[in-house]
Amino acid sequence: MKLAICGLGHIGGSLAEALNGHVELAVFDRDPISRSAAAAAGLRVVDSEAELVRFDVVIYAVPTGAVLSSVKALLDNRRATGVEAPLVVVDLASVKSGVVIPISELVRSDASVSYLSLHPMAGREGSGFGSRDPHVLDDAIWAEVDTSTQYGSDLVIAVLALLSRQLRACFLPLSVELHDQSVAQVSHLPHLIALALVRQLHQSDHLPVVELLAAGSFKGATRVAATDPDRILDLCWPNRVALKAALADLSALLMEVEGNLSEEEEVSLYRWIRSSQLAGQKRDDPNPTSIIWRGDVSEVKGYLDQIRNSGRRIIETSNEGGYVVLHTI
Secondary structure (H helix, E strand, C coil): CEEEEECCCHHHHHHHHHHECCEEEEEECCCHHHHHHHHHCCCCECCCHHHHHHCCEEEECCCHHHHHHHHHHHHHHHHHHCCCCCEEEEECCCCCCCCHHHHHHHHHCCCCEEEEEEEECCCCCCCCHHHCCCCCCCCCEEEEECCCCCCCCHHHHHHHHHHHHHHCCEEEEECHHHHHHHHHHHHHHHHHHHHHHHHHHHCCCCHHHHHHHCCHHHHHHCHHHHCCHHHHHHHHCCCHHHHHHHHHHHHHHHHHHHHHHCCCCCHHHHHHHHHHHHHHCCCCCCCCCEEEEECCHHHHHHHHHHHHHCCCCEEEEEEECCEEEEEEC
């Protein structure tokens, strides 16, 4: 399997370093400085986006707004050069509306092309190839968004097996709508909250004092405010409909707090605090080495064989809500 990663930002660069040496890999970025840095880091670099047509799998870790045009260029190049070999296109966009349906329509007319839409729920506030970390994706949950295209090809199985084997990825099948609503709450809204807290601090009449007093609580809550502004915009603007709904829900909760602070007794505020803590108590985390697959066990036989061949042992296979769940060690 020949795999290419297009886009060498924080996620693309991290993924490239994590997979380097475990698959025949090459990388590309439109920025020549990023390409030079990747080459200096020991990655094989292609100098032109047109060269991606030679690969079996192309993973796009580019900004959300660039995914569709990048995939279209790849497919147009395949047709122009007469390439008919099997291909898996993978997007890692953080927002799926506006991406999944158009790309699904592009690939549906070509039976040799499969399409996976994945989103690793990992990363940190850095950006660019210089912020890469080959371990940042370890044990992450990967949203696997329904593209309504073929999933059973050997190449698709090989891609998921590679990510499972090297990164201990856990795949969670989601619809486009559920994905975007969920990440608005747990990823995109926290970035805006962090920025709002920073702005509130800097509007203080006692800025030198409050800056000195800002400690763990404030620093932890505002860590992601240091994320590159273009990256935050790429998260939030394409998902603005779901984000507005999440913001409205949060505003209602903050209004409850304001009401509690206006009362004569502390009991209402205590109840709000305690109920929020109880609501936030996590269930046991899913096994980080679980693999979740849509469909029947019979449809993933090749995948099961590849997992076994990778040296991992399947300790349980179960059907849950229409999904096959494989717990492995």
